[in-house]
Amino acid sequence: MSRVYVIAQGGGPTAVINQTVAGAALAARQKHPDAKVYGARHGIRGVAGGDLVDLSALSDADLRRFANTPNSGLGSTRDKPDAAYCERIVAGLEKVKADSFIYIGGNDTAGTMGILDEIETGPMTFVHAPKTIDNDLVENDHTPGFISAAWFVASAFLSVDLDFRAMPGIYVGIVMGRHAGFLTASAAARRRAGEKDGPHLVYVPEAHFSPEKLIADIRATRETYGRCGVAMSEGVATEDGTPLAERLIPEERHERDDHGNLQLSGGDLGLALQVAIAAAFPKVRARVDTFGYLPRGFSGLVSEVDRREAFDIGRFAVESAESGSGSVALQHVDGQTALKLVPLAAVAGKTKPMPREFVTAAGNDVTDACRAYLDRLVPPRPETWTPFV
Amino acid sequence: MSRVYVIAQGGGPTAVINQTVAGAALAARQKHPDAKVYGARHGIRGVAGGDLVDLSALSDADLRRFANTPNSGLGSTRDKPDAAYCERIVAGLEKVKADSFIYIGGNDTAGTMGILDEIETGPMTFVHAPKTIDNDLVENDHTPGFISAAWFVASAFLSVDLDFRAMPGIYVGIVMGRHAGFLTASAAARRRAGEKDGPHLVYVPEAHFSPEKLIADIRATRETYGRCGVAMSEGVATEDGTPLAERLIPEERHERDDHGNLQLSGGDLGLALQVAIAAAFPKVRARVDTFGYLPRGFSGLVSEVDRREAFDIGRFAVESAESGSGSVALQHVDGQTALKLVPLAAVAGKTKPMPREFVTAAGNDVTDACRAYLDRLVPPRPETWTPFV
Numbered sequence: 001m002s003r004v005y006v007i008a009q010g011g012g013p014t015a016v017i018n019q020t021v022a023g024a025a026l027a028a029r030q031k032h033p034d035a036k037v038y039g040a041r042h043g044i045r046g047v048a049g050g051d052l053v054d055l056s057a058l059s060d061a062d063l064r065r066f067a068n069t070p071n072s073g074l075g076s077t078r079d080k081p082d083a084a085y086c087e088r089i090v091a092g093l094e095k096v097k098a099d100s101f102i103y104i105g106g107n108d109t110a111g112t113m114g115i116l117d118e119i120e121t122g123p124m125t126f127v128h129a130p131k132t133i134d135n136d137l138v139e140n141d142h143t144p145g146f147i148s149a150a151w152f153v154a155s156a157f158l159s160v161d162l163d164f165r166a167m168p169g170i171y172v173g174i175v176m177g178r179h180a181g182f183l184t185a186s187a188a189a190r191r192r193a194g195e196k197d198g199p200h201l202v203y204v205p206e207a208h209f210s211p212e213k214l215i216a217d218i219r220a221t222r223e224t225y226g227r228c229g230v231a232m233s234e235g236v237a238t239e240d241g242t243p244l245a246e247r248l249i250p251e252e253r254h255e256r257d258d259h260g261n262l263q264l265s266g267g268d269l270g271l272a273l274q275v276a277i278a279a280a281f282p283k284v285r286a287r288v289d290t291f292g293y294l295p296r297g298f299s300g301l302v303s304e305v306d307r308r309e310a311f312d313i314g315r316f317a318v319e320s321a322e323s324g325s326g327s328v329a330l331q332h333v334d335g336q337t338a339l340k341l342v343p344l345a346a347v348a349g350k351t352k353p354m355p356r357e358f359v360t361a362a363g364n365d366v367t368d369a370c371r372a373y374l375d376r377l378v379p380p381r382p383e384t385w386t387p388f389v
Numbered sequence: 390m391s392r393v394y395v396i397a398q399g400g401g402p403t404a405v406i407n408q409t410v411a412g413a414a415l416a417a418r419q420k421h422p423d424a425k426v427y428g429a430r431h432g433i434r435g436v437a438g439g440d441l442v443d444l445s446a447l448s449d450a451d452l453r454r455f456a457n458t459p460n461s462g463l464g465s466t467r468d469k470p471d472a473a474y475c476e477r478i479v480a481g482l483e484k485v486k487a488d489s490f491i492y493i494g495g496n497d498t499a500g501t502m503g504i505l506d507e508i509e510t511g512p513m514t515f516v517h518a519p520k521t522i523d524n525d526l527v528e529n530d531h532t533p534g535f536i537s538a539a540w541f542v543a544s545a546f547l548s549v550d551l552d553f554r555a556m557p558g559i560y561v562g563i564v565m566g567r568h569a570g571f572l573t574a575s576a577a578a579r580r581r582a583g584e585k586d587g588p589h590l591v592y593v594p595e596a597h598f599s600p601e602k603l604i605a606d607i608r609a610t611r612e613t614y615g616r617c618g619v620a621m622s623e624g625v626a627t628e629d630g631t632p633l634a635e636r637l638i639p640e641e642r643h644e645r646d647d648h649g650n651l652q653l654s655g656g657d658l659g660l661a662l663q664v665a666i667a668a669a670f671p672k673v674r675a676r677v678d679t680f681g682y683l684p685r686g687f688s689g690l691v692s693e694v695d696r697r698e699a700f701d702i703g704r705f706a707v708e709s710a711e712s713g714s715g716s717v718a719l720q721h722v723d724g725q726t727a728l729k730l731v732p733l734a735a736v737a738g739k740t741k742p743m744p745r746e747f748v749t750a751a752g753n754d755v756t757d758a759c760r761a762y763l764d765r766l767v768p769p770r771p772e773t774w775t776p777f778v
Contacts, residue, residue: 009555013555015548041778042778065772065774066774069773069774071776072556074777075554155689159404160682162402162462163402166461171682253664253667255674266676266677267656267659267663271656271657289680289682289683292678293548293549293560294548294678294683298548299544299771300545300689301689301690383454384458384688385407385455385458387461387464388428388430389462
């Protein structure tokens with residue numbers, strides 16, 4: 001029995017998101033030599049508009065080449081479909097006689113799939129395949145794309161820490177992450193116990209933040225280490241839950257996607273911190289870098305484990321699609337990574353913050369439990385020599 | 390005859406600056422088994438203050454480990470010595486009976502060495518070893534540290550270009566470079582001829598810049614490609630020669646080093662551009678990332694060629710130091726890299742901008758001649774699949 005699959009990519013890209021497409025296309029071909037696999041351009045927009053690429057026409061070698069290219073090669077979208085849009089998506093799927101729709105994305109994408117699955121579509125199945133550098137999907141131990149992005153962040157903080165050891169001062173690196181601090185926490189993945197390594201302070205959305213506390217923490221850290229490295233999530237929020245960045249961005253530049261998410265990655269937070277630090281520590285070398293888009297699909301550092309897991313998820317999505325709808329979850333069972341299909345509703349619209357025990361009581365660093373989790377995922381620190389200063 | 394060398398690192402670090410220290414220490418040991426090689430902590434400050442590390446005590450294996458650690462492992466300084474400071478440096482060198490002082494740095498460092506060389510110090514020699522990610526030293530084809538930093542920049546722009554192909558918009562990446570645009574130009578090193586690859590616009594300090602022209606250029610590029618990628622040097626300057634960033638940073642936050650260089654890498658330029666682009670292109674996805682310190686000593690991407698050249702320069706500095714003072718220059722002769730000792734005065738205080746023929750007449754892109762130069766240096770583009778969008 002031949003089968004028809006439609007596959008699409010939603011939301012922000014990762015370094016390995018095309019692996020999942022290739023994994024699905026190759027698995028479909030392996031199971032059903034005459035299977036059709038269509039890639040939709042720009043996510044559900046392409047499904048609704050019939051803007052499809054025939055991935056079945058590509059050779060295995062070309063699919064592998066596609067897999068190894070970072071960022072969404074089919075194009076992406078942040079569209080949040082209303083009822084009429086959903087009908088157009090279903091009509092688009094029916095037009096090509098799709099048996100299954102596989103949509104790669106985060107929790108917004110799982111939400112879209114949940115809505116589609118409730119529409120009467122006969123035996124058609126809807127499988128959500130996870131990806132997000134934020135690592136904030138429930139049911140998942142970690143998500144494809146996170147390891148590579150974390151590797152970038154860990155490498156960057158190792159580098160700037162050595163830089164600020166050579167010429168002491170204050171360094172703040174602001175890292176993507178609206179609700180979950182995993183990616184920011186990975187800044188500490190290469191800090192060695194008992195050494196003076198930075199970042200010395202880590203602020204994540206899971207703990208309350210205050211600029212006054214930051215200045216006091218920096219002051220104390222400089223007294224101990226002579227310098228201070230800070231990793232901060234773009235989503236750090238004050239006690240009332242409002243992200244600091246949101247208060248700093250003037251209303252007229254508020255940019256929200258269809259899902260209501262405000263874009264936080266502008267330079268407003270960084271510049272405000274630069275000004276505050278310059279005022280509190282005059283004449284001290286101080287830099288604030290906003291990492292922005294650099295970590296999320298960086299072509300220079302792509303983890304092999306991340307590649308393989310993303311690929312396997314595509315394969316598993318195709319296998320699962322024959323039996324029903326759901327969300328593929330990357331779990332950690334008995335020290336092993338295991339894939340499992342969970343209900344779409346279990347993942348849709350939910351955000352997984354870091355566990356409480358990953359953040360210190362003072363709210364300005366990560367714990368050993370967090371380090372142990374990261375050590376399992378992030379590629380190890382390269383062999384370095386402890387500087388003479 | 391035993392010899393005593395003092396070696397130090399000045400200015401901003403690079404990913405390979407410790408290679409030069411290790412190359413010198415290993416060469417000294419090879420030539421004179423009982424040679425003493427002292428590393429000065431924090432550049433001339435350590436020389437003047439007698440704050441030295443005995444590098445001769447390290448094993449070859451440890452020196453190799455030190456070499457492979459990015460950023461100045463001896464510590465650095467931006468001190469510009471006056472006459473009294475120079476006397477203290479000389480006294481510090483005489484105290485350890487130094488035959489030669491090797492100082493690794495950019496043109497400010499060469500300038501310091503020129504001043505020291507004019508002081509009556511008997512047979513003591515002063516050798517400047519080049520390094521700078523800015524690639525702006527005269528007499529040099531390129532400088533140690535540049536290739537690795539350029540690799541980062543090229544990789545980052547490849548990634549964000551694929552990102553903005555998946556979800557079109559406007560992306561601006563601001564790259565270090567006060568007077569010379571080499572590092573910014575390397576953003577274009579992975580752009581393929583005849584493809585839609587970005588960055589589509591490249592602005593360097595060598596051409597006049599105007600914000601109005603930028604907006605017009607972005608508008609035209611979007612009409613052609615549906616998106617626009619921009620690489621911009623932090624040092625872009627208007628017709629009167631004033632860097633745009635300098636005008637944007639309020640006086641009270643002006644931070645200058647002893648050499649009079651104003652720190653440009655804050656977020657002011659980035660945020661000003663973000664505001665200008667949002668006003669000109671409302672509702673369009675637009676991001677401005679300031680790369681800041683990320684490219685310059687990134688531990689994740691270190692070029693093997695860069696490592697080797699930096700190491701060889703350390704070795705060559707030690708060999709040259711026996712015959713006289715000078716600046717080691719990395720030249721390109723008959724398709725080969727060649728090292729040569731040139732007079733300190735030839736390098737001191739001079740900046741090499743990109744050749745005129747590296748920038749297009751419109752001043753908003755690099756030329757094929759520039760691409761040919763970069764292709765010779767920057768590691769090749771990884772094999773990627775052209776996105777379906």
